[in-house]
Amino acid sequence: MSRIRVAVVGCGNVAVNFHVPAYRALPETYEIVGLADPTPERLEIGREAAGLRPEQVHTDVADLLARDDVDVIDVCTPQHLHRDLVLAAAVTGKHVLVEKPIAAVPADAAEMVRAARRAGVVLAVMHNYLFFPEVVALRALIDSGEIGEVRTVTVDMQGVVDSPGAAGYRPEWRKDPAASGGGVLMDMLHGVYLAEHLLGAPIDAVDAWVDAAEGDAVESLALCRVHAGRRVGMVNVGWGLGQGGVAVNASQGRAVAHYREDGTMPWAPFERLTVTTETGTRTVDLPAGQELGPLIADAMRDTVADVAAAISGDGSPVADGAAADRILQATVAAYASAATGRVVTLPLPVDGALHRRGVVGLADSDVPTDSALRTLGLYGLTRKDA
Numbered sequence: 001m002s003r004i005r006v007a008v009v010g011c012g013n014v015a016v017n018f019h020v021p022a023y024r025a026l027p028e029t030y031e032i033v034g035l036a037d038p039t040p041e042r043l044e045i046g047r048e049a050a051g052l053r054p055e056q057v058h059t060d061v062a063d064l065l066a067r068d069d070v071d072v073i074d075v076c077t078p079q080h081l082h083r084d085l086v087l088a089a090a091v092t093g094k095h096v097l098v099e100k101p102i103a104a105v106p107a108d109a110a111e112m113v114r115a116a117r118r119a120g121v122v123l124a125v126m127h128n129y130l131f132f133p134e135v136v137a138l139r140a141l142i143d144s145g146e147i148g149e150v151r152t153v154t155v156d157m158q159g160v161v162d163s164p165g166a167a168g169y170r171p172e173w174r175k176d177p178a179a180s181g182g183g184v185l186m187d188m189l190h191g192v193y194l195a196e197h198l199l200g201a202p203i204d205a206v207d208a209w210v211d212a213a214e215g216d217a218v219e220s221l222a223l224c225r226v227h228a229g230r231r232v233g234m235v236n237v238g239w240g241l242g243q244g245g246v247a248v249n250a251s252q253g254r255a256v257a258h259y260r261e262d263g264t265m266p267w268a269p270f271e272r273l274t275v276t277t278e279t280g281t282r283t284v285d286l287p288a289g290q291e292l293g294p295l296i297a298d299a300m301r302d303t304v305a306d307v308a309a310a311i312s313g314d315g316s317p318v319a320d321g322a323a324a325d326r327i328l329q330a331t332v333a334a335y336a337s338a339a340t341g342r343v344v345t346l347p348l349p350v351d352g353a354l355h356r357r358g359v360v361g362l363a364d365s366d367v368p369t370d371s372a373l374r375t376l377g378l379y380g381l382t383r384k385d386a
């Protein structure tokens with residue numbers, strides 16, 4: 001089979017540090033044939049990393065999309081820009097891999113899913129933490145039946161490092177709710193899809209609480225409960241030095257993934273996976289955990305391999321557009337719950353402000369006058385008397 005020709009759009013941190021190396025790690029499957037980024041210095045950094053000639057890279061994405069020697073577009077821009085790029089790629093019949101979150105706004109995600117279906121192209125989303133070895137082992141353990149029926153899953157990520165975007169573009173875009181769609185929870189919605197994956201059923205309702213650092217327009221801490229029928233996940237995400245870990249509690253036992261010094265993955269490497277049943281506690285035999293760089297690199301290599309299989313007609317990608325849309329909706333629902341104090345059910349109504357505008361749609365929603373989020377000034381909410 002001939003190699004899949006991929007072009008990367010957006011040459012920021014994630015593209016240069018991880019996506020380009022992921023494709024280069026699979027030289028028999030992929031060939032990087034192009035890049036696009038309107039920021040010249042980022043384009044040049046990307047060009048060097050990918051080893052491309054100047055005529056293969058573009059400051060205008062339209063020039064890249066007009067090429068007929070590209071099979072897949074890999075969108076690595078901030079999420080508020082994903083929709084237009086994905087729609088434009090799909091129209092030209094190119095398959096798409098897009099970074100997480102699929103979009104900042106659920107309506108954008110839905111449009112992307114429809115466009116890919118119409119064009120008959122694969123729409124895959126980079127939910128790379130699904131490929132972490134301990135996550136794969138946890139899912140296999142649950143499937144084996146050893147610990148019985150899953151009841152609760154806890155994903156603790158309260159020690160997330162607050163990293164800026166690439167210098168040369170907008171390093172602080174993650175703190176702008178119109179660009180990011182939310183704060184640490186949106187950035188680390190990895191925790192939401194991990195919880196759903198381990199619960200083994202789609203999230204159907206969410207309730208949450210958030211808090212923020214003084215002066216920030218997005219949350220720095222989010223404690224969420226995601227419901228999937230009678231199963232419940234707790235997803236706790238925060239910037240700082242809080243605790244990390246993943247625990248699955250089931251009818252006949254539990255499984256717990258531990259990370260270095262109780263830290264948060266992927267900054268703290270995986271240490272051990274323990275399984276406790278009536279017969280005692282054992283440690284699952286897994287390779288030593290990796291530091292962040294090689295861990296993410298391997299998980300992205302495995303993700304793009306999965307995308308290659310989907311493009312070759314071997315089933316859907318592990319995270320397709322529809323799954324990623326649901327995870328995005330669950331994340332936006334967490335913000336709505338934190339603002340209103342109510343449990344928010346999924347799917348979000350398509351004619352509602354949250355679906356159409358994401359977290360900034362809260363400003364047009366029924367948020368109580370005494371909501372703490374108004375006092376904090378999050379997501380464009382203001383005090384009612386202001």
Ligand SMILES: NC(=O)c1ccc[n+]([C@@H]2O[C@H](COP(=O)([O-])OP(=O)(O)OC[C@H]3O[C@@H](n4cnc5c(N)ncnc54)[C@H](O)[C@@H]3O)[C@@H](O)[C@H]2O)c1
Pocket residue numbers: 009010011012013014015036037038039042061076077078079081099100101126127128164165166168169170171173187296
């Ligand atoms: N899966 C993961 O583990 C992971 C890790 C980091 C980031 N991400 C995601 O990757 C995306 C990018 O994050 P980042 O940290 O690399 O951001 P970044 O700020 O480092 O880079 C963004 C890049 O996009 C470029 N860009 C802006 N507008 C563009 C356009 N219209 N067309 C093409 N390029 C454009 C900028 O010039 C910049 O080079 C985000 O959606 C983020 O959530 C995922």
